[in-house]
Amino acid sequence: MGGVPSTPRLGGGARPQETADYLIGEFVGEKSFPLASDYWQKLLELPLDLRWPSHRVRQACQLFVAFLVSVWNLCELAIYLIENSKTDDFEELYLSLDETEPVPHNFSKGQHVENLVMISALNFIAKVDVSPGTYLLHQELLNFLLIAMSTQLLSGPTPGPNDIHPFIDAAMAQESALVHVVVRQLLLNYIIRPRFSVNSLSSRILSEGNQPGVLRRVGSAAANLMLLPFSYIVSSTGEASRSPLAEGSLNILLVLIYHHKCLSVDYVKDKSDDGSFEPLQKEETYFAENPFRKAVENARDIEFDRVDIEGNAHSGPLVRLPFASLFDTLGVCLAHETSVLLLYSLVHGNSDFLEYVLVRIDLDTLLMPMLETLYNAPSRTSNHIYMVLVIFLILSQDSSFNASIHKLMLPNVPWYRERLLNQTSLGSLIVIILIRTVKYNLSKLRDVYLHTNCLATLANMAPHVYRLSAYASERLVSLFDMLSRKYNKLAEIKNDKMNTEDGDLRGDSFFEDPSAELHIYTDFLRLVLEILNAILTYALPLNPEVVYAIMHRQEVFLPFKSHPRYNELLENIYTVVDFFNSRIDSQKMDADWSVEEVLQVIINNCRSWRGEGMKMFTQLRFTYEQESHPEEFFIPYVWQLVLSHSGFTFNPSSINLFPVPVEDTNGEEVKKLQNGEMKAPALQVEMPV
Known part of the structure; x- marks a missing residue:
């Protein structure tokens, strides 16, 4: 040499x-x-x-x-x-040994090279500690895995039995012991954030x-x-505090846990209604179990050994993590969309981690960054907003969560610019931000799922509201006023039989048909009335500010008093209004009442309130469920995040997984649609009838 x-x-x-x-x-x-x-x-x-x-x-x-x-x-x-693959099974990526070479001792005949590569890569991630000497090798290996698994970008958003992804399929075929160690190490990289x-x-x-x-x-x-x-x-850029290794580890983990391998099974069905034999070839598809997703869903806190009801310890290997450190790291990183998706994956899929979150007394660690995200919704992606709202909906399904958020007081909220929020409860802030999000959606996004999620979360919280602040109470009544004005506008258009293209509705509506949208807003208004009713029915003595806000704006409810969908609910509201109006009138004060004086009368009479004349309604309870095909949303979403945050570039014209912006012949940016637009987040809200 x-x-x-x-x-x-x-x-x-x-x-x-x-x-x-x-x-x-x-x-x-x-x-x-x-x-x-x-x-x-x-x-x-x-x-x-x-x-x-x-x-x-x-x-x-x-x-x-x-x-x-x-x-x-x-x-x-x-x-x-x-x-530029010209085959569906990516033959260009299938490497082979030189036939003249002897087969290495650790490489069996008939074994695919991609399997050997994946075993070696995953073993390195799992078993070689991150140190100054190995940091860059770990990082480059994660980059390689990301590129190797990017074959998903060429497939459509709906996985099919003919989809072949050599490297990611090889990862799914690994032994569970290796999978558990890899998942643990990727999450530890995210938690420790080595630099x-x-x-x-x-x-x-x-x-x-x-x-x-x-x-x-x-x-x-x-x-x-x-x-x-x-x-x-x-x-x-001055971003020395970032940890590319932590971000790369999270990207790989999200790609792995949201992969869906579609398989098919063929069978012959006999058709013999007339006694003749006529075989029919049938094909059924199903998704193979994802070992990485299962490992995340079964992860346990390193501090505790989970014991089931019968007293038997969980059988089989488990990923054990320091939940406390994971909780704290998420709190620091929730401004990033990938971290929000990780938190969603944990609270939706891992009951142990959800339980851990719910018993923490410092819930503001997780909730404040997400509330700030909703506050800054105009600068966030719609999917980012959706995932945050779904997390709030999942958490609000727990009554202890709904109670504890009102006991946690915030000295101030520095990022809230409309007014000073000093010594407000976390629960009051959540109400304020959710209503603000509804208002933003009404004017900008105009998405029915977003409205539904916000109102469902408020409905779950309502029976447990405790000392709601004056501002939050006022915003709650203003929410009804805002939705009622939209409802009246739709009703007027319907009654006048105006076409949407001739009116001024097209730019700010959910549907082109005003009748369909009117039906949606009818439900929204009833839901807000049920929220107010739940507070008055179950927690009136503890919420004088809500009573004051309703009395102060009682005229907004009057036009709906005879509406068949609302009359029973409004009877309850006016029962409360009449009770406190009579108490105020009994004071026989000639001078104008100040806000403080009215509020003091309400506080004094809350103690004597017995709820007489109030009709009881079934307590609302909304739950979150994924739709039957969540992969159609999550696989494209994960890869959008990867391409947005990893620095990994891919030819837009080759991507079929989701719509991408491409330039037309005039150089203007247009939308390339592959297999239709991306669907809204995979969610379904259940509510009692």
């Missing part, structure tokens, strides 16, 4: 140092060795503390870097092969004092070269 001064013979009487020179010289050069060659074994057996003079280390590093650059092209080549010091590696490469062995220093040179783009990003 011309790049290294000495290249002595490998065998025979060569001295150990000369043998090392030869092995390392070949390693940093351009020569390749078969997998079965004993060269690799001899190279790995070299002592790590082997010494070389500094000038020879520099020379070897320069040579290694020169040839390493060409290796980088393999990453781009893999992306190119996937983007790489930009200067620590380069400062060690050619240091003279206490210099490491030559193998370590040559490896460091390669790692330092890979670090150059990262160093530039950190220095130019």
Whole structure:
């Protein structure tokens, strides 16, 4: 090798140092060795503390870097092969051994190379600790896995039995023991958020004092070269506090747990109504079990051993995690959409983690970042908003959660700009933000799912409301007023038999048919009335501000008093209004009443309120359920997040998984639709009839 001064013979009487020179010289050069060659074994057996003079280390590093650059092209080549695959099973990615080479001892005949690659990659992630010396290798391995699994981008949003994804299918076929360790390590990477010091590696490469062995220093040179783009990003953006390894680990985990492998089974059905035999070929499809999703759903807190009702410990291996650390990390990272999706995955799929969240007394750690996301809805994606609302709906299904949020007081809310919110309860803030989100949806997004989620969460919270603040109470009554004005507008259009294209409704409606939208708003108004009724029925003595807000705006309810859908609910509201009006009138004060005086009368008479004349209605309870095909939303959604946040680029014209913006012939950005628009989040809200 011309790049290294000495290249002595490998065998025979060569001295150990000369043998090392030869092995390392070949390693940093351009020569390749078969997998079965004993060269690799001899190279790995070299002592790590082997010494070389500094000038020879520099020379070897320069040579290694020169040839390493060409290796980088393999990453781009893999992306190119996937983007331009001409077969449905990605034959271009199926590597094979040279038939003239002997089969390595750890590679069985008939075994696919993608399976060997995936086993090796997952084993490295699972068993090699992240350290300054291995950080970049872990990161590059995660990047490779992401690229290898990107074959999903070429498929449609609905998985079919003919979809083939070699590497991700190989991951799904791994032993459960390996899957559990990989899931645990990916989540630990997310929790610990290891960071790489930009200067620590380069400062060690050619240091003279206490210099490491030559193998370590040559490896460091390669790692330092890979670090150059990262160093530039950190220095130019100031995001040194980010952890690309944590973000990459989360991306890989989300891709794995939301993968759905569709399988089919053929069978013959006899048709013999007339006594004749007529076989019919049938095909049924189903989804294979996802071991990664199962591992996440069964993860347990490292502090406790889960014991079932019969007293038997859970059988089989489990992923054990520090739930406390995971909770705290999520609280710090929930401004990021991928972290919101992880939290959704945990509270929806893992009952142990949901239970852990519900018993925490510092719920503001998780809820405040999500409330801030809803507050800043105009700068967030609609899917981000949806996932946050679904999490709130899931949490609101628990009565202890609904009670505890009103006991947690917030000294201030610095990001709320409309007014100062000092010493307000977390529950009051949730009510304020959810109503604000409804208002935003009404003017901007105009999505029926979003309205439904917000109102369902408020309905679950209503019976447990405790000392709702004056501002939250006023907003709750204003919510009815806002929806009633929309309802009246729709009713007027329907009564006048106006067409949507001739009116002014088209720009701010859910449906083109005003009748259908009128029906939706009829339900929304009833739901708000049921929310108010639940507070008055179950918690009136504890909520004088709600009573005051209703009395102050009682005129907004009057037009609906005779409505057949609302009359019974409004009878309850006016029973309360009449009771407190009579108490105020009995004071016989001639002067104008101040707000404080009216409120004090309400507070005094709340103690004597017995609920006489109130009709009892079934307490509302809304639950969240995924639709029958959640994969049609989540698989495209996960890959949208990956492409948005990982720096991984893919040719937009090759993507069939979701609509992507492409440029038309005039250079303007237009929407490319593949297999239809993305559906709204997979959710279903159940409510009592």
